[in-house]
Amino acid sequence: MTPGPTGAIGVFDSGIGGLTVYxxxxxxxxxxxxxxxxxxxxxxxxxxxxxxxVVRYALEGGRFLAARGVKALIVACNTMSAxxxxxxxxxxxxxxxxVIEPGADAACRxxxxxxxxxxxxxxxxxxxxxxxxxxxxxxxxxVVARACPxxxxxxxxxWTENDVARAAATAYLEGLRGEGLDTLVLGCTHYPLLxxxxxxxxxxxxxxxxxxxxxxxxxxxxxxxxxxxxxxxxPAAPGTEDHFYVxxxxxxFHEVGSxxxxxxxxxxxxxxxxx
Amino acid sequence: MTPGPTGAIGVFDSGIGGLTVYxxxxxxxxxxxxxxxxxxxxxxxxxxxxxxxVVRYALEGGRFLAARGVKALIVACNTMSAxxxxxxxxxxxxxxxxVIEPGADAACRxxxxxxxxxxxxxxxxxxxxxxxxxxxxxxxxxVVARACPxxxxxxxxxWTENDVARAAATAYLEGLRGEGLDTLVLGCTHYPLLxxxxxxxxxxxxxxxxxxxxxxxxxxxxxxxxxxxxxxxxPAAPGTEDHFYVxxxxxxFHEVGSxxxxxxxxxxxxxxxxx
Numbered sequence: 001m002t003p004g005p006t007g008a009i010g011v012f013d014s015g016i017g018g019l020t021v022y023x024x025x026x027x028x029x030x031x032x033x034x035x036x037x038x039x040x041x042x043x044x045x046x047x048x049x050x051x052x053x054v055v056r057y058a059l060e061g062g063r064f065l066a067a068r069g070v071k072a073l074i075v076a077c078n079t080m081s082a083x084x085x086x087x088x089x090x091x092x093x094x095x096x097x098x099v100i101e102p103g104a105d106a107a108c109r110x111x112x113x114x115x116x117x118x119x120x121x122x123x124x125x126x127x128x129x130x131x132x133x134x135x136x137x138x139x140x141x142x143v144v145a146r147a148c149p150x151x152x153x154x155x156x157x158x159w160t161e162n163d164v165a166r167a168a169a170t171a172y173l174e175g176l177r178g179e180g181l182d183t184l185v186l187g188c189t190h191y192p193l194l195x196x197x198x199x200x201x202x203x204x205x206x207x208x209x210x211x212x213x214x215x216x217x218x219x220x221x222x223x224x225x226x227x228x229x230x231x232x233x234x235p236a237a238p239g240t241e242d243h244f245y246v247x248x249x250x251x252x253f254h255e256v257g258s259x260x261x262x263x264x265x266x267x268x269x270x271x272x273x274x275x
Numbered sequence: 276m277t278p279g280p281t282g283a284i285g286v287f288d289s290g291i292g293g294l295t296v297y298x299x300x301x302x303x304x305x306x307x308x309x310x311x312x313x314x315x316x317x318x319x320x321x322x323x324x325x326x327x328x329v330v331r332y333a334l335e336g337g338r339f340l341a342a343r344g345v346k347a348l349i350v351a352c353n354t355m356s357a358x359x360x361x362x363x364x365x366x367x368x369x370x371x372x373x374v375i376e377p378g379a380d381a382a383c384r385x386x387x388x389x390x391x392x393x394x395x396x397x398x399x400x401x402x403x404x405x406x407x408x409x410x411x412x413x414x415x416x417x418v419v420a421r422a423c424p425x426x427x428x429x430x431x432x433x434w435t436e437n438d439v440a441r442a443a444a445t446a447y448l449e450g451l452r453g454e455g456l457d458t459l460v461l462g463c464t465h466y467p468l469l470x471x472x473x474x475x476x477x478x479x480x481x482x483x484x485x486x487x488x489x490x491x492x493x494x495x496x497x498x499x500x501x502x503x504x505x506x507x508x509x510p511a512a513p514g515t516e517d518h519f520y521v522x523x524x525x526x527x528f529h530e531v532g533s534x535x536x537x538x539x540x541x542x543x544x545x546x547x548x549x550x
Contacts, residue, residue, distance in 0.1 A: 042328045043317070044323075048319075048525075049525060050524050050525035052524055122527075150428050153425050159425070162442075163442040163445070164443045166442075167439040170438070171438065171439055247328075249325050249328070250324060251325075274549045
């Protein structure tokens with residue numbers, strides 16, 4: 001049986017980047033909604049790994065969150081959304097929401113020229129998932145994609161506006177500048193941290209689409225349609241704060257997590273997904 | 276019972292970087308020696324993870340290689356050598372050789388000023404393992420350490436001599452330039468790929484110590500002392516070529532691996548360490 005509206009909302013990421021989705025969700029969900037976050041920090045990153053490995057890790061994490069009674073699963077990782085959404089949907093008897101479809105929706109609404117850029121991890125770009133999702137919605141669109149693997153390390157290092165970030169943005173994005181795109185999807189949850197440098201490099205005429213915000217809005221709508229959303233006016237019950245699970249006990253999640261959230265992180269617990 | 280001289284030599288790395296040690300070993304070992312390489316590419320990198328996680332992964336990999344009858348285990352990863360060498364030595368009834376001690380030996384032989392720099396992953400630097408190993412050998416030495424996490428991503432991206440690599444080297448190493456060091460340990464197996472940019476940034480008066488070469492020489496000496504080395508003149512037997520195990524089935528290991536080795540890679544097989 002699937003949990004009703006009183007269940008928590010599961011947010012699953014390969015590590016820390018999904019906190020951008022968590023933050024966007026908190027901004028649009030009623031205060032009574034409780035979020036359970038899982039970051040697979042002991043095996044992060046997924047974006048440089050193969051489809052078979054990403055699917056295996058996704059199913060392990062999905063099972064973990066299902067056992068915690070989540071009423072919906074939000075896959076807050078572009079790589080996992082690109083490679084493992086269908087396997088997760090087959091395995092879970094509850095709504096599973098990825099970041100690709102909401103991101104593609106937002107990009108198709110934003111573009112005027114019909115030329116849409118997508119940047120993401122190697123695995124996301126190789127999968128062609130954004131390309132397919134955009135063409136499904138806007139058959140005449142042209143999609144120009146580029147893998148930018150180093151942006152993840154830059155965001156985690158906190159190097160979001162220095163010479164290294166600017167040199168990396170130039171190396172990755174220079175080739176996209178002549179393509180005539182007016183919209184660029186930030187197809188990795190880490191990339192919004194580099195928004196300013198990416199925007200300066202690609203040019204102010206290009207609109208940047210942050211899939212975290214689009215996903216939070218889509219998740220709220222889906223929960224509302226499925227009568228799974230708490231009452232907007234209901235206050236949060238005492239002792240039901242959000243819960244963060246990680247697979248690596250490192251301090252880094254606290255430190256970098258606070259950078260992502262813009263405030264100190266809450267309750268954190270280490271778990272093992274392989275047992 | 277431990278295997279005799281006819282056993283293979285195990286080389287264990289978190290991923291691909293240990294191929295620099297593999298390459299150095301092949302250059303100094305008799306052709307009849309067989310190497311079994313394990314790269315935990317499904318969980319790489321280790322350098323941003325906690326000690327508890329690195330020790331757990333190290334013991335799983337060690338057990339895997341022990342079950343394949345290796346006569347000695349070479350830990351070709353600085354992070355694992357820094358955090359998990361003693362747990363591995365306690366668990367394995369065969370010689371276990373890390374990269375820190377040979378690297379520290381080479382640095383202490385090279386320095387004249389007694390001021391030694393060390394660069395490595397966050398976990399390696401945080402552990403203080405190089406600092407302790409250098410002070411043990413040269414009690415009057417001063418060790419200046421700096422974590423350079425982005426160098427790993429740069430090496431894997433193949434960005435070893437471009438503007439991004441130069442900007443990152445400047446950001447990391449500029450603070451070391453006024454310290455008077457004459458020797459710098461490349462305390463991560465990925466870093467030798469960035470040797471030129473690191474050398475240009477730190478200055479030609481600083482000698483770079485590549486722990487891969489030092490480790491290969493130390494391993495050969497240890498095997499020789501323990502009567503575990505094959506005869507130098509014995510030819511390789513047919514059907515006993517080196518074997519590469521990885522935990523992620525990705526194509527990347529082939530591609531980046533060939534960049535590390537400077538030639539196409541041999542036989543590759545995917546395994547699961549968690550079962």
